[in-house]
Amino acid sequence: MRQDIENSVIKLIAKQKSLNPSDITSESTLEALGVTSLEAITVVYDIEEKFDVEVPDDILDKLDTVHDIVDGVASLISEKE
């Protein structure tokens, strides 16, 4: 499950930044990938749509790496279940 989430998150970021998914790892920071705040909230929107979760505003500031996003999504999904 976690791997599925990670693959999806990487794919969504890659699409947003027109990058090759293989250039993005779990440790990549959004800053290093050049993700602007508008792009970040667009990725969050895509994630919400894909996983049917609601990402609260206060989590947004804490998302530095791909790993953080995957963690957040995983915990939102487990809360839902």
Next chain:
Amino acid sequence: MKTPVVITGLGTISALGHSVDQFWEALCNGESGIRELASLPLESLRVKIGAEVPAYEACDFFSSDEMRLMDRFSQFAVISAREAVADAGITAEELRDAACIIGTGCGGRVADDESFQRLYLQGKSRGHPLTVPLVMANAAASQVSMHLGITGPVFVIASACASSAHAVGQAMAMIRSGLVDVAIAGGTDAPFTYGTLKPWEALRVMSSDTCRPFSRDRSGMVLGEGAGAVVLESLEHAKKRGACIYAELAGCGMSADAGHITDPSSDGAAKAIKAALDDASMNPGDVDYVNAHGTGTKANDVSETQALHQVFGEHAARLMVSGTKSMHGHPLGAAGALELVATVLAIKSGIVPPTANFTEAGEGCDLDYVPNQAREKSIKGAVSNSFAFGGLNAVLAVRAMDSV
């Protein structure tokens, strides 16, 4: 003495093509860009025609990253502004402190429509984060500033069908005041979405066959899309850099009917035309050509003809008046800019574009509407009329350079 302002660059994208050359060639040939709508499901529309930009693929003009951040109306604005700037041969350095004023009647309708479909039709619970930056009315002006590196005064004017004429007038005023030496001005609209078209149908002003301004059997207006832009500069600035000058933007006249929200007033229109001539220090007899607002609605064409009689008196009979919306349709906030380009090229080339689709003159329409055939005629002075819903009028006066 007012600082003379000149036009040194032109850009268009419209139903008549993706460039000024295509636009002008079609106008001179009396070819109409009004066709069956390609972008919407026809079975659910009462009005099935429009003046859409043909064969438009955003990816021919923009990278996928750029496209994602621009609604269709912003894309058109940037395309026309780029062409105008390239045509003017002006440098990035000279543009940096320029003004940029872009009119729009609608703003970004495509993203708005998609957003409403998601929320109301598909029952989604969240909006898309790019909707606001795509639909906001100033997005087109902002995108032009970003693509061209313009850091001077940049804003939008929204006065429906008069938006771009107001924009050009304001840009001229800024140059005259000494605030800027150079300005990009124009307008853009892309109203072909289901949610935009349906309310237009309901107004019962739209033709279901074609647009024939001033004709007896005219059946209404035809919506269009596109953008027009001009580069304006002080005569002094243009001369200093050795620019090729199309014509002088000699004056702008504005008025409000203060009457009815949709019914036009000949008095309001006449007041704006008169104000444009006064601003340009032109006499009625100095005007050879009028690019009419000429929407092809019952109300406009009679009211506009009356206004021309009011202002020009006996000289009205000698005016050549053409309604080029018969060819490029009515692209709302882009109309005034496209028609200014047509007016400028008429002066520059000595060819008057016709009123296409003309059959016979309608009741109360008794001027020379240059029916169906372009006319070779030297023009010293011209005016371009824009009269908006809401009774907001803006008229631009243009003068040939050799008479400056």
